[in-house]
Amino acid sequence: MIEARDTEARSGTGGRDFWPADKPGSRGPKPKLLFGAAAALLAVVLAVVAAVVLTGGDDGAEKATAGTSNGPGVLPVAYTPQMADKAMIKLARRAADPRPVTQGxxxxxxxxxxxxxxxxxxxxxSQVSADCKSVTWGQRLQGDLAKYGCTQIVRGSYVSQDKRHLGQIAVLNLVSQDGAEQIVRDLDPATNAGFVLPLNATGEPAFGKGFSAAYSQVHGHYVIITWVQRAGGGQPASLNEMIDASLAIEKPADFVWGRLELIPGRKPR
Incomplete structure (x- = not known):
């Protein structure tokens, strides 16, 4: 496990822990839950990197829905990936689940x-894009999205009711589980391969710059990304704040479980 560290620390031991020590009554960072009670997600890797803003990251990006625009090409500061869940093995190939995902x-x-x-x-x-390149940045990521048959990226933009937190959810539709796992590796900020562009809504706070945390999950041939930050990009008090906020916005990914139920007994080729 790679611990999140203070990137501004100057000590010769590699920096102090980024997150404060547990206080009385605090349980500290906990495993992220998948779809509430559906499954448990182990907290596996937290990689802290400087947020990267790419010049012209959304130049020429598709604006398929009125009142929305793509945010800047940035990386999350904290990132936690989760590879294939055995419960999703019947969805390991898109051939078993060929229907495109609809916005509804x-x-x-x-x-x-x-x-x-x-x-x-x-x-x-919210937006469903059939052009995966137009809603992502990074040559390596975009190359792998093409290689592994990305046909759709579904995105949703959330704003907390108190306007203090912003959330993004993205669902990537790949040809196979192997491809989905490679995309999750590409999304690791340490690779600087690229990321999904945030979807911003007119009149709402913009998502992107500053501290953010992203959680990626492989479910069959889908990649699910939840990505959260404080409005304005301020540093949170603890990782639990980001985990809990991300759990609130992953509801749209429930459709994957419904699709799984439609493939009784079928095994991937």
Whole structure:
């Protein structure tokens, strides 16, 4: 495990722990849960890197939905990947699940307002893009998206009801589980391979610059990304704040479980 560290520390031992020591009554950073009670996600890797702003990151980007725009090409500061879940083996190939994901499927009524613990978010914008290159940045990432048959990227932008937190969810539709796992490796900020562009809604705080944390999950041939930050990009008090905020906004990914149920007994080729 790579511990998150203070990138500004100057000590010869590699820097002090980025997150404060546990206080009385605090349980510290905990495993991220997948879809609430559906499964547990182990906290595996936290890689802290400087946020990277690419000049012209969204030049020429597709603006398929009125009132939305792509944010800057930036990397999350903290990143936690999770590889394939055995429960999703029947979705390991898109050949078993060929229907395109629709906006109504990913963002039904019960995703318009989402909550987890003290965090409540409202969906500000959503978009389904069939051009994976137009809503991502990074030559290496875009090359692998083409290599592994990315046909869709579904994105949603959330704003907390108190306007203090912003959230992004993205679902990437790849040809196979192997491809999805490679994309999750590419998304690691340490590779500087690229990332999904945030989706911003007109009139809402912009997502992108500053401290942010992203969590990627492989479920069959899909990659699910939840990405959160404080409005304005301020540093959170603890990683738990980011984890809990991300749990609130992953509701749209529930559609994957519905698709899994439609493939009884079928094994990937």
């Amino acid at each position: 499927e990913a963002f039904p009524a019960d995703t318009k307002t989402v909550k987890y613990r003290t965090y409540a978010f409202t969906l500000a914008a």
